[in-house]
Amino acid sequence: MNIKNCINIEDLRMAAKKRAHKMVFDYIDGGSDDEVTLKRNSSAYDDYELMYRVLSGVDNPDMSTTLLGQKIDVPFILSPSAGNRLFHTDGERGPCIAAEKFGTVYSLATLSSLSIEEIGALTNGPKWFQLYVWKDRGLVKEMLDRAKAAGFTAMFLTVDLPIAGNRERDPKNGFTIPPKIGPKQMWEAMKAPWWSLDYLTKPQIRYANLSEETSAISLNDFVAEQLDASFSWDDAEWLLGEWNGPSILKGVVRSDDAIRAERTGFNAISISNHGGRQLDTSPAPISCLDPIRDAVSDKTELIVDGGIRRGTDVLKALAMGANAVSFARPYLYGLAAGGIDGAVRSVEIIHDAIKRDMILLGVQNISDIDESFINRLKP
C-alpha cells in the first residue's frame, strides 16, 4: 500500500507487514508470552469514554504543551526503540526527523543503530537519551557523557528490562540481531524483496553506541551478559548524580514505585510496560494512571506509553491527568513500511487525529482537557 493511502496506524501496520521480512515485522509487532498485555495496552482504552462539550466555538485548537520545562507543539513524544536500521535503512533518522517536523521530542535508544553523535547532529529538535544500565558502569558513564555532549537534554532511564522478556515469535522465526540467514529466512526474504534488497545492499546493522567489538556479537548475548539485574534504587540515585539533569523513569506501573521515583529525584515517570514486551499480564498503562496520579505530586510529570493508536487515546490519557503520552510501534510500522516518509506519515496521522478530536471534544488548549471529559465504564 502506498504510504500516502495509509489513513490510520493499522494501515501502516499492514503496509509494514507487507514490506518487511516476517522476523522483522514480528519483532516490532510482537509481545511476550501470550501477548495478553500487548492486546490490553490498546483495548483498555475502551474502558473509558470521552464526554465531549458542544458549542465551544473551537475551530483551530492549540496542541502545544510543556514537558520537563520544554515547550512541545503536540502532547506526545516518540518512545525509544532499538535497532531501527533492521526495519529500514533510514533507521533512527526516520523517527528523529518526524519528531522535529511535528515539534516534539525524539528519544534515542541505548541500542540504536545510528550513533548518539549522528542523531544529535541530525536535527535541531529536542532529544532525550534512553539508558539501559549495564554491568560495566564505565560504559554507562561514557554514554551519558556522550549524550550530554551531543545535546540530549534528558535521561530516560528504562527499568522494566532487568532481563529480556519471553518474546516467543522471535525464536519461532529463528530471529537474532544481527539476523542469521538460514533456509527459512531465505524463503521469507524472497517474499519481502524490497526489505531484502535494502538489507543486503546497504551497510549492516550495528549497535552504534557500543564498541566495534561488542557490536559484533548478537544483541541477545550482549543483553544477557551485560544487563544489570541487581540495579537498585540506590544505584538509580547514583545515576541521577552522574547525569545531573532532567530525568524520566521509564517502566513504572505501581504507585509505590512512582512515589519512590519522585522521592529519588526523577522529574517525570513514564507509565509503561515496554509495549507488552516484558512481563506478560502486567497492567495496561492507562489503567495505572489514576492511582499513580493520586500518589505523586503535580510537579512529577506523567507520560503514558503503550497501545496508543488513536487521537482519542491521547485525549483520554490527558483528561485523566497525564502530561503527555508516547508511542513506538506507530512510527516503527511507518518506518518499516516506508522509511523516513513512513515515520513522518505515522506521526502526521496521530497529530491530525488529536487536532480533529480536540475540535470534537470542544477544547481550545491542552490545559482545558480535564477530568470532566472522562467517563470510566469500570469503577
Ligand SMILES: Cc1cc2nc3c(=O)[nH]c(=O)nc-3n(C[C@H](O)[C@H](O)[C@H](O)COP(=O)(O)O)c2cc1C
Ligand atoms: C521494536 C521495539 C523496540 C523497543 N526498544 C526499546 C528500547 O531499546 N528501549 C526502551 O526503553 N524501550 C524500547 N521499546 C519500548 C518502547 O519504548 C515503548 O515503551 C513501547 O513500544 C510502547 O508501546 P507501543 O509500541 O504500543 O506504543 C521498544 C519497543 C519496540 C516495539
